[in-house]
Amino acid sequence: MSHPIRFEPSADVLVSHLEGEAILLHMGTKEYFRLNRVGAQVWKLLDGGSHPDGIVDQLVTTFEVSRSEATDAVGALLQELRNATLIREALA
């Protein structure tokens, strides 16, 4: 699979889940981020310790998209989240 590393939310991030979205606040930069329904679901799965492969599996099931689409979407989102230091590589 294309995602060998597991990620987890940064300790500096506060999150509030609303209906169909999530609002993230980076305590260090004080920047806000708004995740849509899919992004919010990915965040919940990350927070629950899911591996990227598991996240893709969940998205394929929940949102009825192809594995290829889900893989691309998860990869792109993880990259954005990493760039904003909202997630980090999990220690274990």
Next chain:
Amino acid sequence: MLLGFALTTHCNLRCPHCIRDDVVTVQSLEPELVIRTCDEARDIFGDVVVSFTGGEPTLHPGWDQITSALAERGIPYRLVTNGWHMRRMMPSFDRWPPSFVRVSLSGATRETHDTDRGRDSFRRVLLAVALLTSRRIPTALSIVIDRRDRHEVRLAADLAEDLGCLRLHYILPQPVPGSVARDSDLAPHEWASVRAEVDELAREPHRLTAIQLDYGAPARDGEPESACATMSSERVYVDANGRVSLCCQLSEYGFTTSDVVADLHEISFHDAWTTYVEAMAELRAKTAPSNVSGGLAAFPCMRCARALGKLDWLAQGRPSAWQAIAASAQQLGSL
């Protein structure tokens, strides 16, 4: 006209600086009274803006009923909140958005704020601002400045700036039994230095967040004292018992109801307004700086508090600078 309502006395926090005498009894305004008063106020004043305080206004059980009725009438509303319940409030705010929200702080750091407001409070304030900003709801922070957080004046400005708040209000709180008991009040002479620091921050050219000191501090040297919004008849206030009060800041403060002008359960707002105007004129005359001597003369809100008999409790408390200054104040003339 700004029409202020203390929607409820209910609050999930017990801040020692809270100005309300009774923070245990839960009393909430009936939605019908709020709406009826708004309608009557529009008849008198034309356009009105509604401001909700408390207690914690978001704990009012009839919130949706009230804000939907305001929306039907095209009446904008704003609120002051401790931010704890913002996530729960967002669906309501999405339907009937406030025109402005002010989130209150007891410190500019997690440690200081949470010491007063409980674990997780600071995080909830930050998230509240993030949630409001995600909806483009104009948001301000306000912070009480006393001995605990006097050193955090600049930190508060930086925090508000970082969070993208439109405004930051500094509040110099009047003494209350809780603050006297823990000796957290700044002495009267220390208020001037807070004003000077806030003025300096407000002048810093890089700041996008508007910074201001709320009413109550002595006027700057060489400047005349301006009247507050209430005395200028730009604001009128109804407490959580449905009573028209002379001042939101002095309502349910000082263990006396001398601020109460009328009960809207008994008379209409139209009739209450007539009585209110007369009572306000009397208070304005009684508290004019020229009619008060002693150390309180420079402190407009404290002059009103004393004139309404709301500082008598200070004499029974532990010795403090405010106790001494209140005791030295004398009312001049026969008003």
